[in-house]
Amino acid sequence: MSTAVIQGSSGGLGFALTQHVLKHTSLNVFALTHRSAKELQERLGHHERLTVLDRVDIRDEGTLEKAASTVRERQGNDSVRLIACFAGVLEPEKSLRMINPQTLLDTFQINCMGHLLTYKHFVPLIPSKKAFAELKWDEDPAKGLVAKTNSLCFSLSARVGSIEDNKKGGWYSYRASKAALNQFIRTLDHELVNKSSSGVAMAYHPGTVLTSFTRPILGAKAEPNPDKGQFSTDQAVEHLVSIMSKASREQEWGGRLWDYKGEQIPW
Numbered sequence: 001m002s003t004a005v006i007q008g009s010s011g012g013l014g015f016a017l018t019q020h021v022l023k024h025t026s027l028n029v030f031a032l033t034h035r036s037a038k039e040l041q042e043r044l045g046h047h048e049r050l051t052v053l054d055r056v057d058i059r060d061e062g063t064l065e066k067a068a069s070t071v072r073e074r075q076g077n078d079s080v081r082l083i084a085c086f087a088g089v090l091e092p093e094k095s096l097r098m099i100n101p102q103t104l105l106d107t108f109q110i111n112c113m114g115h116l117l118t119y120k121h122f123v124p125l126i127p128s129k130k131a132f133a134e135l136k137w138d139e140d141p142a143k144g145l146v147a148k149t150n151s152l153c154f155s156l157s158a159r160v161g162s163i164e165d166n167k168k169g170g171w172y173s174y175r176a177s178k179a180a181l182n183q184f185i186r187t188l189d190h191e192l193v194n195k196s197s198s199g200v201a202m203a204y205h206p207g208t209v210l211t212s213f214t215r216p217i218l219g220a221k222a223e224p225n226p227d228k229g230q231f232s233t234d235q236a237v238e239h240l241v242s243i244m245s246k247a248s249r250e251q252e253w254g255g256r257l258w259d260y261k262g263e264q265i266p267w
């Protein structure tokens with residue numbers, strides 16, 4: 001119960017959360033990236049509780065299977081408290097003319113199928129409710145990050161994945177892949193309940209965050225503007241952690257899409 005798995009650790013938000021978890025909790029962190037380990041390891045610096053697992057490309061199930069085996073070998077079963085999935089790409093199609101089948105496929109593979117495959121291989125390492133209840137610790141290693149009553153499956157989704165909220169159109173592949181991700185999260189949460197897992201699954205919208213993801217849209221000179229829901233990565237991770245730490249089964253957070261204010265977004 002002392003392990004966080006952070007998929008997509010070298011991205012803007014994934015990196016900021018990885019730093020936060022290392023600094024503010026006593027969890028062991030497995031930082032997954034599809035890039036090479038060297039750069040991420042250098043950016044994060046040396047930590048006894050950190051393992052970087054590189055070349056984990058969520059389009060390739062074998063790489064996820066291998067990463068999960070490594071976590072099981074080193075930490076054992078019932079070891080994972082948090083699985084956070086950050087993978088996401090955006091092809092901003094404005095009209096049907098811009099639809100490209102390969103881009104559609106890549107977007108679905110990364111934005112939704114890859115999250116589901118990550119859960120397929122890592123959820124078995126989350127303790128059952130019974131095993132969770134029998135755990136004894138002096139201080140919760142995930143204190144301040146995950147509610148003390150549960151484990152957490154946390155996927156970065158987006159408000160634009162909400163079908164009800166779609167008032168402008170555009171971004172076919174991104175919107176549809178996030179809508180599919182939301183359905184995966186809802187379905188996963190039912191499975192967690194049915195299998196008496198200690199896990200709760202939720203999808204999350206972080207607002208607009210200044211990362212390499214939004215740079216092509218907002219421009220390199222964009223500044224944080226919290227009144228307009230536009231944040232630096234540090235501000236975004238503060239919100240993200242505050243929502244993560246509240247999410248519990250009792251308060252019915254599971255199987256839903258939440259925004260950075262803690263408000264539920266309709267499907």
Ligand SMILES: NC(=O)c1ccc[n+]([C@@H]2O[C@H](COP(=O)([O-])OP(=O)(O)OC[C@H]3O[C@@H](n4cnc5c(N)ncnc54)[C@H](OP(=O)(O)O)[C@@H]3O)[C@@H](O)[C@H]2O)c1
Nearest residue numbers: 008009010011012013033034058087088156208209211213
């Ligand atoms: N920034 C925003 O305003 C915003 C708004 C709403 C939702 N989101 C969502 O938040 C998430 C993180 O976004 P960000 O702003 O941090 O973007 P980013 O800096 O561009 O990060 C992209 C993420 O995708 C991962 N990734 C890309 N291709 C991958 C692959 N083949 N296999 C595994 N991982 C892959 C990267 O992980 P590695 O490079 O470490 O493998 C990284 O975590 C995305 O899902 C995005 O849709 C962002």
